[in-house]
Amino acid sequence: xxxxxxxxxxxxxxxxxxxxxxxxxxxxxxxxxxxxxxxxxxxxxxxxxxxxxxxxxxxxxxxxxxxxxxxxxxxxxxxxxxxxxxxxxxxxxxxxxxxxxxxxxxxxxxxxxxxxxxxxxxxxxxxxxxxxxxxxxxxxxxxxxxxxxxxxxxxxxxxxxxxxxxxxxxxxxxxxxxxxxxxxxxxxxxxxxxxxxxxxxxxxxxxxxxxxxxxxxxxxxxxxxxxxxxxxxxxxxxxxxxxxxxxxxxxxxxxxxxxxxxxxxxx
Numbered sequence: 001x002x003x004x005x006x007x008x009x010x011x012x013x014x015x016x017x018x019x020x021x022x023x024x025x026x027x028x029x030x031x032x033x034x035x036x037x038x039x040x041x042x043x044x045x046x047x048x049x050x051x052x053x054x055x056x057x058x059x060x061x062x063x064x065x066x067x068x069x070x071x072x073x074x075x076x077x078x079x080x081x082x083x084x085x086x087x088x089x090x091x092x093x094x095x096x097x098x099x100x101x102x103x104x105x106x107x108x109x110x111x112x113x114x115x116x117x118x119x120x121x122x123x124x125x126x127x128x129x130x131x132x133x134x135x136x137x138x139x140x141x142x143x144x145x146x147x148x149x150x151x152x153x154x155x156x157x158x159x160x161x162x163x164x165x166x167x168x169x170x171x172x173x174x175x176x177x178x179x180x181x182x183x184x185x186x187x188x189x190x191x192x193x194x195x196x197x198x199x200x201x202x203x204x205x206x207x208x209x210x211x212x213x214x215x216x217x218x219x220x221x222x223x224x225x226x227x228x229x230x231x232x233x234x235x236x237x238x239x240x241x242x243x244x245x246x247x248x249x250x251x252x253x254x255x256x257x258x259x260x261x262x263x264x265x266x267x
Contacts, residue, residue: 010072064219069167071180073221077155078170080120080177081105081129081143081213087170088118089214090143091152091223099143101213102228102249103134106141117143122178125149139197139228140251155215157248159222161185161201169205169227169243171214173267181205190244192229200244201225207243212267216245228249230267237267 065073079089092098099119106117108137119129127147134141140164163183169181183205191198196220203216207227216225225245233240
């Protein structure tokens with residue numbers, strides 16, 4: 001049979017337990033204070049003000065962004081291209097300011113395809129550019145601008161497309177600069193009506209003339225394709241809910257080529 005403790009022993013035991021409880025409470029409170037302080041410092045810089053966002057072209061691989069965040073991240077990398085009477089879009093693809101776009105946007109500027117191309121960056125910097133390389137078979141081209149903005153923010157190229165995943169397109173449809181549209185990847189390995197291009201990403205984010213050469217982005221802000229054409233069953237160059245992009249892997253693998261660009265009506 002266990003011995004029943006005396007009242008004094010019970011009081012001592014209760015006091016010890018209470019002391020341990022107090023010490024635990026104090027330690028736990030300190031941990032809470034430290035956690036709150038770390039959160040406060042991380043979010044506001046410790047000065048009571050919200051930290052200013054820093055532009056970055058390298059998203060965390062696993063981070064899923066909202067559409068406004070995708071635009072905030074990649075918008076500074078998108079450019080407006082005016083090539084003669086042709087209006088299009090491009091995306092900064094490298095630290096040296098190299099711009100990736102659609103070949104048909106710049107193909108008719110001159111016999112060499114390297115004159116009368118004007119690029120306007122997101123900060124308003126406007127400059128001439130020359131065609132550095134082109135691949136009409138893939139309908140992609142790169143431009144070298146004569147002048148760069150003070151801060152060059154290249155987009156992050158990469159990622160893969162999967163049917164059903166959300167996508168964002170940024171471009172200049174009908175001259176409405178820096179327009180954003182959203183949708184999903186609706187098909188892969190598509191071939192356009194004329195058979196000029198295959199292996200295309202099919203998507204349903206709205207694009208129109210002026211969108212060509214713009215980036216097709218996944219939910220992490222990665223450029224997964226270059227917009228090149230739309231399905232145009234009515235023959236009026238109006239968006240019918242189906243558009244196509246060259247996968248970024250194919251776009252980066254192209255060099256000089258010949259033959260007419262394919263992929264459906266050019267936009």
